[in-house]
Amino acid sequence: MDSGEMKALIIRGKQDAIIDTVAIPKVKPNEVLIEVKACGICKTDIEIFRGTVDLAKYPVIPGHEFSGIVVDVGRDVTSVSKGDRVTVDPNIPCGKCYYCRTARKHFCENWNAIGVTLNGAYAQYVKAPEHVVYNIPNNMPFDAACLTEPVACVLHGLHRISPSSGSHIAIFGAGPIGLMFLQLLKEVASRIIVFEINPYRSKVAEKLGADYAINPLETNVEDEVSKLTNGRGVDIAIDATGNVKAIETAMKILAPTGKLLLFGVAHKDAVINIRPFEVYRKELTIMGSFTNPYTMNEAIGLLMKGVVNYKELITHRVQLEDALSILAKGLPKEGIKVIITKFA
Ligand SMILES: [Zn+2]
Numbered sequence: 453m454d455s456g457e458m459k460a461l462i463i464r465g466k467q468d469a470i471i472d473t474v475a476i477p478k479v480k481p482n483e484v485l486i487e488v489k490a491c492g493i494c495k496t497d498i499e500i501f502r503g504t505v506d507l508a509k510y511p512v513i514p515g516h517e518f519s520g521i522v523v524d525v526g527r528d529v530t531s532v533s534k535g536d537r538v539t540v541d542p543n544i545p546c547g548k549c550y551y552c553r554t555a556r557k558h559f560c561e562n563w564n565a566i567g568v569t570l571n572g573a574y575a576q577y578v579k580a581p582e583h584v585v586y587n588i589p590n591n592m593p594f595d596a597a598c599l600t601e602p603v604a605c606v607l608h609g610l611h612r613i614s615p616s617s618g619s620h621i622a623i624f625g626a627g628p629i630g631l632m633f634l635q636l637l638k639e640v641a642s643r644i645i646v647f648e649i650n651p652y653r654s655k656v657a658e659k660l661g662a663d664y665a666i667n668p669l670e671t672n673v674e675d676e677v678s679k680l681t682n683g684r685g686v687d688i689a690i691d692a693t694g695n696v697k698a699i700e701t702a703m704k705i706l707a708p709t710g711k712l713l714l715f716g717v718a719h720k721d722a723v724i725n726i727r728p729f730e731v732y733r734k735e736l737t738i739m740g741s742f743t744n745p746y747t748m749n750e751a752i753g754l755l756m757k758g759v760v761n762y763k764e765l766i767t768h769r770v771q772l773e774d775a776l777s778i779l780a781k782g783l784p785k786e787g788i789k790v791i792i793t794k795f796a
Pocket residue numbers: 494495496516517602
């Protein structure tokens with residue numbers, strides 16, 4: 453490997469990934485080159501490997517949740533310099549289209565994303581345009597900083613539902629996302645009920661402040677929620693699974709004026725059953741949450757404050773080679789967040 457080369461994991465197509473030596477990206481005038489220090493393994497990366505992400509472009513180096521050190525900047529870059537510690541919003545809006553000009557950059561008509569349509573951070577180096585690069589505080593560990601993007605996505609979801617204090621909240625799924633919602637909501641909620649089928653993850657949910665962590669396969673969810681809420685139901689239900697059964701159940705346990713947030717990625721052809729009468733009679737709201745517009749700085753702040761405690765979420769630190777088998781076999785059952793910390 454000569455000095456202009458780096459190691460990277462490349463997804464060449466459906467179910468086809470290798471680790472290879474490739475050229476280190478060259479920066480354009482507006483771009484920044486980052487030496488990757490930590491990169492989260494996201495379910496999306498696994499889905500890109502499985503070929504279920506329509507937006508993905510092959511071949512691609514995955515990895516959209518990362519942090520590192522700036523090692524080169526293009527000649528027009530002014531807001532970051534060599535040696536800066538940074539994280540990146542992987543979504544790259546064009547700034548020119550209708551949605552970019554109407555405060556909805558996450559629906560950019562010329563959207564690209566690092567690790568999805570452009571090469572990402574399952575590599576020693578990754579490049580990004582300056583306007584999506586965020587400086588992080590000197591005392592923020594790279595491990596914490598690589599969680600900025602998922603936390604930012606969760607924050608966008610929270611802004612969508614704008615929970616009022618004292619709410620009764622149900623969270624379906626205690627993976628990294630469900631547990632981030634839990635950590636961010638536990639001060640504002642009067643009660644949080646987590647539904648999770650994996651016993652390891654249920655335990656973590658309890659440790660992180662869930663009032664109840666219930667296995668939905670072992671109980672009648674509607675009866676249980678009714679018991680715990682004096683028959684009223686929950687004010688907010690958050691789906692962090694994308695599972696049809698979970699979403700239908702979440703609809704049924706909402707109290708009057710309840711809100712359902714669809715955060716987990718359902719299969720694009722999946723269909724749920726809704727009784728419109730219920731929506732009418734209880735004034736229910738169903739809403740989605742897509743990516744992380746305008747929430748990166750807020751996420752950095754909340755990770756720094758420990759409101760989202762990265763130490764409780766990161767259970768595995770692996771090297772690039774291990775990522776290959778995780779893409780093929782899935783994430784470890786007894787774990788929450790897996791991050792890559794060794795790339796060379
Ligand atoms: Zn992700």
